[in-house]
Ligand SMILES: Nc1ncnc2[nH]cnc12
């Protein structure tokens with residue numbers, strides 16, 4: 418169906434009384450002022466600088482923001498059963514919460530669960546509710562700009578119209594801009610373990626949405642090892658001709674050579690994850706020289722066993738080498754935290770200075786897919802914050 422101008426009214430129509438009142442509070446994980454109380458430590462009270470930091474999130478899969486309350490509500494609304502360990506024991510809030518909680522045994526094990534869960538998404542208003550719930554939660558972490566990924570093929574393969582998914586997300590994005598002042602973009606990700614021809618078909622179907630601005634760019638995700646980026650060179654060349662921004666997951670589940678392949682053969686100016694690029698000094702120098710933005714996802718990398726702990730990530734290495742990167746949540750419902758939690762985890766592991774956070778913040782803003790005016794607005798807020806905390810100790814940030 419077509420999206421309504423107000424996502425709250427469309428959600429109400431689809432979800433009946435479940436979508437109001439208690440349910441809404443549970444789904445949002447917070448009270449009606451947008452204060453969150455789930456999935457989080459005392460980040461806000463203990464980290465005045467990181468809480469107030471104007472954040473750009475570039476790597477968040479909307480399907481990865483399907484929290485346990487949202488899964489239960491959409492499963493009931495659309496009459497789609499959730500996978501359960503036993504047929505006569507439907508999942509409960511507690512059992513689902515446990516299932517979603519990290520660690521996950523592998524990227525593939527996580528992806529299998531994630532794909533099973535997203536079958537509860539059927540209508541434009543479901544996508545609207547999902548995107549709005551995420552954007553509202555992100556706003557509580559002072560995310561000022563968000564670039565939202567969507568696995569288009571996973572939905573169209575289940576019979577959901579591409580335009581329904583896109584229209585639903587667009588409605589939530591408009592509302593977030595109007596009510597929260599959060600700017601956002603939509604990124605359609607091709608799944609690299611599906612045929613290249615399928616990606617090309619999806620790109621062509623998305624062309625009108627690229628032209629309208631409802632879709633800003635394309636990405637490449639899913640199981641990485643064995644599916645090198647170069648296979649999609651033709652798709653990415655056509656996407657660029659259509660005016661799409663481009664990014665690709667690389668260097669998460671496979672090695673640094675996949676990062677090089679994505680840069681060389683897909684021509685991307687951004688890499689999602691990219692942390693294994695640190696294994697090649699030559700590639701590190703090249704990424705720094707090109708100004709390529711890596712969208713690093715600390716809690717994701719730990720949750721999927723890519724690294725044993727956040728302190729093992731090449732954060733210092735990248736800062737020292739001048740590699741630009743942003744910090745991101747990837748799939749917050751599955752990896753134990755939203756964006757502020759990821760910022761706090763980085764600070765606890767590395768004890769960065771105000772100046773180093775300035776470098777990260779500027780790269781995040783400069784690397785966002787927004788115009789110069791929006792960048793200047795966000796930079797102005799960042800510089801004012803940095804000035805206010807000049808000379809502060811890392812432990813007080
Ligand atoms: N971390 C991840 N890696 C690859 N594909 C994904 N899709 C959602 N999350 C992903």
Ligand SMILES: [Zn+2]
Nearest residue numbers: 478638689747
């Ligand atoms: Zn990802």
